[in-house]
Amino acid sequence: MVPSLHSPGPQTILIFDDDFSNLTLLSMILQDGSFSVLEADHWEKAQNLLEHNKVDLILLDIVLADLDGYQICKKIKNHQKFQDIPVIFITSLDEPFDEEKGFMAGAVDYLRKPIHPDILKARVITHLNIKQQREQLEAQNLELAEKTLAYKQEAQRRRNAEEELMVAYSSLEDRVKERTAELREVNQEMANQIKRRRRSEQALLKSKEALTRQNIRLEELNAALKVLLDKRDKDQKEFEERIVTQVKQLVDPYIRKLQQTKLNESQSVQLDILSTNLDEIVSPFTRNIFALELQLTPVEIQIANLVKQGKSSKEIAELVCITPGTVDLHRKNIRKKFGISNKKVNLRTYLLSFQN
């Protein structure tokens, strides 16, 4: 049984024989649709056909008129373009030496005449399949070589990248170490600052608490002092009022009675002195009462006393060292505070009336 041809298209076979009957017979056997046949009966024609056709296999006779088949086969095998074309010798030479010589010349097979069509086709198809497989293997080898080269280049590229990465990694590690050391120092400094700040905060808190306590104590003392001062002012006022009241009720009536009696000049003078001195003693209390009640300023109180003594505005201005205009202004304010503004009341008489 003839094996099947693996190649999809018809394969081209060159039959090289100078015997017309062989050429014709081989062509008839092989021209069954699977093969395209080219015929040559001498080397020049065969070479021309090889140059201009894609020949897949050569059937070659050995005994030829000029060059023999061995020489032709060697020429083919030495030709860069044709060397991969399988050559099968077909001959009627039957010596083992001839067959060996054929293989030594580069043939892939050796067929003896008479030709058996099925054996011829089987051998031809087998060698065409081998050739096709070899070509596929070569293509695969080429592809594999390209892939291997690409892989090697890729591997080299990766090695280079890895080396660069290692360098970068090493540099990065150094930077990380430096940065870590810096961060550690900064952290330590920050921790120290935090500690100092906490200590300061605690100290501030303690100071604040102490101040708060002190403040509370001061407020309490202020309150107590205020109470004491109020009490003292109240007591002083009561004391002054009592002195004035007692002088007016218990001393003044008797002085007036004495003044209405007949006294000698000396006695009269002494009584006046007594009365004046007593007024002098009591008048500050009375003045204070007025001042407190009328809210007179110290200057107004001073001016009021000088008015009461009968001093003119000019004299008061000289005594207090202010202008007479200013004295008049204070006199107006005093009148206003006593509620006698725009009234025909003498200020001195009004002030003396309080003394009495």
Place this chain on the structure above:
Amino acid sequence: MIPVSLQELKDHLHKTYQLSPEQIDRMVASIQRALTLEFDKAFNAINQQDMTSLWKASHSIKGALMNAGAAGWAEFAQKIEKDAKAGVDADYAALLNELQNGIRDIF
């Protein structure tokens, strides 16, 4: 040796190579042409005492007869080929005549 007939040749071509009648006719013509050419070469070689051309022509005749299925006459041609190749002194013209006579029906 029994001469070869043209019908035996055609039967052989049909039986062995499954050739169509048309192909058989072409093949017969081709064999006849080849044999004619090679016998001419062989006789010329004898005349010129060119033993190389003689054994080559005898070799081609042998091949054509093998294709023709004339095994006995092919062996006869092979003997001439080998003797000529070996330089054996023989009456090659007579041998070729005997061969030619044996296969005259297919010429």
